[in-house]
Amino acid sequence: MSRLAANARVVRALGMRSVRQTFRRPQLIAPIIVFPTLLLAIQTGGAGGAINLPGFPEVQGFLQFMLAGAMMQSLMLAGNSGGIALAVDIEMGFTDRLFASPIPRFAIVLGRLAGTAALGCFAALWFLAIGLIFGAEIESGVAGALLAIVLVTATAMAVGGIGAAIALRTGSASVVQGLFPLVLVVLFLSSAFFPQELMIEPAKTIAEYNPLSFVVEGIREPIISGIDARATLEAVLAILGIVALGLGLSARALRHRLRVG
Amino acid sequence: MPAISAEGLERAFGELKAVQGIDLGVEEGEIYGFLGPNGAGKTTTVRMLTTLLLPTGGRATVAGHDVVSAARAVRGSIGVALQEAALDPLMTGRELIRLQATLQGIPGAEGRRRADSLLERVDLADAADRRVGTYSGGMQRRLDLAAALVHEPRVLFLDEPTTGLDPVSRKTIWDEVRALNDAGTTVFLTTQYLEEADQLADRVAIIDSGRIVAEGTPDSLKAEFGNPHIAVQIADGGVADAEEACRRLGPLLPPTDARTVAVEVESGAADIPRVVRALDEAGVAVESLELVRPTLDDVFVAKTGHHLLEEEDEAEEEQVGK
Numbered sequence: 001m002s003r004l005a006a007n008a009r010v011v012r013a014l015g016m017r018s019v020r021q022t023f024r025r026p027q028l029i030a031p032i033i034v035f036p037t038l039l040l041a042i043q044t045g046g047a048g049g050a051i052n053l054p055g056f057p058e059v060q061g062f063l064q065f066m067l068a069g070a071m072m073q074s075l076m077l078a079g080n081s082g083g084i085a086l087a088v089d090i091e092m093g094f095t096d097r098l099f100a101s102p103i104p105r106f107a108i109v110l111g112r113l114a115g116t117a118a119l120g121c122f123a124a125l126w127f128l129a130i131g132l133i134f135g136a137e138i139e140s141g142v143a144g145a146l147l148a149i150v151l152v153t154a155t156a157m158a159v160g161g162i163g164a165a166i167a168l169r170t171g172s173a174s175v176v177q178g179l180f181p182l183v184l185v186v187l188f189l190s191s192a193f194f195p196q197e198l199m200i201e202p203a204k205t206i207a208e209y210n211p212l213s214f215v216v217e218g219i220r221e222p223i224i225s226g227i228d229a230r231a232t233l234e235a236v237l238a239i240l241g242i243v244a245l246g247l248g249l250s251a252r253a254l255r256h257r258l259r260v261g
Numbered sequence: 262m263p264a265i266s267a268e269g270l271e272r273a274f275g276e277l278k279a280v281q282g283i284d285l286g287v288e289e290g291e292i293y294g295f296l297g298p299n300g301a302g303k304t305t306t307v308r309m310l311t312t313l314l315l316p317t318g319g320r321a322t323v324a325g326h327d328v329v330s331a332a333r334a335v336r337g338s339i340g341v342a343l344q345e346a347a348l349d350p351l352m353t354g355r356e357l358i359r360l361q362a363t364l365q366g367i368p369g370a371e372g373r374r375r376a377d378s379l380l381e382r383v384d385l386a387d388a389a390d391r392r393v394g395t396y397s398g399g400m401q402r403r404l405d406l407a408a409a410l411v412h413e414p415r416v417l418f419l420d421e422p423t424t425g426l427d428p429v430s431r432k433t434i435w436d437e438v439r440a441l442n443d444a445g446t447t448v449f450l451t452t453q454y455l456e457e458a459d460q461l462a463d464r465v466a467i468i469d470s471g472r473i474v475a476e477g478t479p480d481s482l483k484a485e486f487g488n489p490h491i492a493v494q495i496a497d498g499g500v501a502d503a504e505e506a507c508r509r510l511g512p513l514l515p516p517t518d519a520r521t522v523a524v525e526v527e528s529g530a531a532d533i534p535r536v537v538r539a540l541d542e543a544g545v546a547v548e549s550l551e552l553v554r555p556t557l558d559d560v561f562v563a564k565t566g567h568h569l570l571e572e573e574d575e576a577e578e579e580q581v582g583k
Contacts, residue, residue: 006366009363010363010364013360013363013364014360017349017352017356017360020351020352020356021349021351021352024351024392025351089349092347092348092349092350093343093347094347094348094349096313096341096343096347097341097343097347097361097364097408098364099312099313100311100312100313100336100339100341101336101361101364101365102333102334102336102337102364102365102366103364258315259315
């Protein structure tokens with residue numbers, strides 16, 4: 001077996017463990033699936049009339065508009081949960097088992113991110129299924145659904161990198177858990193739950209430059225209208241930026257942890 | 262070539278010097294006991310030798326590989342069971358061993374075969390598909406040991422493998438360590454239990470405040486602190502006659518109480534009949550008789566000025582408290 005294949009096998013095994021761990025710990029899976037589903041139901045039921053506001057994008061219904069926001073919330077919390085789980089591993093010494101094994105140490109981070117990506121993919125499928133069950137249409141069909149799934153999966157991994165970096169740096173699950181409200185603030189300051197055009201200042205300007213807005217529009221466009229090359233490209237660039245930031249911070253935090261033991 | 266060697270190994274955390282220039286050499290196939298109280302530097306030393314912590318001074322090799330420049334080669338040659346069993350309570354025992362096999366680069370089918378075999382060996386086959394969080398402390402330590410063995414390492418590091426375990430679980434771990442050693446595995450064992458070091462180790466290093474203060478076989482270390490003695494508790498009125506009878510057999514030691522006579526002997530158990538005969542001939546009525554050998558605690562006291570046994574008791578209480 002080549003070195004690359006062996007390392008890929010390790011990343012896959014650690015990713016599978018990460019997914020199992022999330023599904024076996026209710027406090028990790030609840031924020032990823034249960035909370036965003038509840039919020040989606042409440043917002044769709046309570047604020048559905050918003051689609052009639054002047055300037056609201058042309059959509060089939062509020063649920064169709066909200067699907068991208070629910071996916072974003074889910075993947076952001078998947079990244080946060082991944083960070084919490086990694087911090088728990090550090091606290092209970094499980095990472096020592098991994099660090100004492102003859103594997104590239106960054107594979108430990110990549111394994112965790114692979115798990116977070118898988119959870120992001122699951123979240124995308126979950127919310128697309130909910131949308132279809134409750135009558136929302138995917139305007140660009142199967143290709144658009146696949147594009148949304150790919151973007152959500154990639155963003156989950158990117159955001160997970162930031163969660164992993166904080167976990168590695170602090171080694172404290174409570175610190176990572178404490179970022180939960182911040183995740184929601186950052187999300188609300190994007191176009192995840194409300195069209196940017198209808199926001200008021202300064203939220204409107206913040207949302208305009210918030211990378212998450214680019215990602216959410218990249219996911220939303222194929223659902224509410226059709227695949228838009230520009231929106232997709234902007235989303236991909238934003239994701240690459242978050243990936244670079246997350247992996248860079250993770251690599252640095254990992255080096256710090258190995259140095260201080 | 263020694264299985265483990267260290268020269269001037271140091272580790273500082275800011276101003277605190279946790280390990281202060283340790284030299285040691287562990288031969289292939291040896292069980293090397295690293296004995297010391299909490300905070301002595303045992304775990305820090307193990308973490309450096311297992312590449313989990315960078316030394317701040319000196320050098321060390323394990324299985325012929327430098328722990329800094331060839332850390333990955335070291336990690337491929339060692340098995341590690343750390344002080345706090347590093348287990349995920351949400352995994353099953355079988356999942357954990359299979360994951361460990363993957364981490365060690367063992368192909369899938371072979372990894373599954375070894376997992377089954379190891380779980381059988383440590384008597385966890387019936388609990389293999391239960392989550393680790395439901396295991397007792399002894400079961401968790403046995404699982405941790407099994408995980409450390411999945412790639413048949415040349416050198417096994419066990420950091421306080423029996424701390425907090427009941428006597429039965431402790432003996433099970435001891436038996437397994439002996440069996441591994443009989444099969445040729447070098448074992449580096451840290452412990453704060455005198456009996457554990459005495460029973461298991463071929464050689465013992467005593468560490469205190471980050472320095473090795475004594476090293477040798479348990480018997481040679483104890484022999485430095487005099488011969489064994491026989492303590493005889495005398496029935497009322499016979500102490501003077503007993504002292505007279507025993508004085509002819511060897512030097513008397515200061516009495517611990519008014520009814521005990523203690524005489525130093527050379528061989529130990531073989532001297533008991535001589536003492537009994539002498540007392541019988543002197544017409545002394547004996548209530549009890551005990552052979553007392555120097556312990557590693559005596560060695561520890563002589564080298565450090567304080568008892569390891571007190572630390573041992575505190576450690577036990579701490580575990581019970583947890």
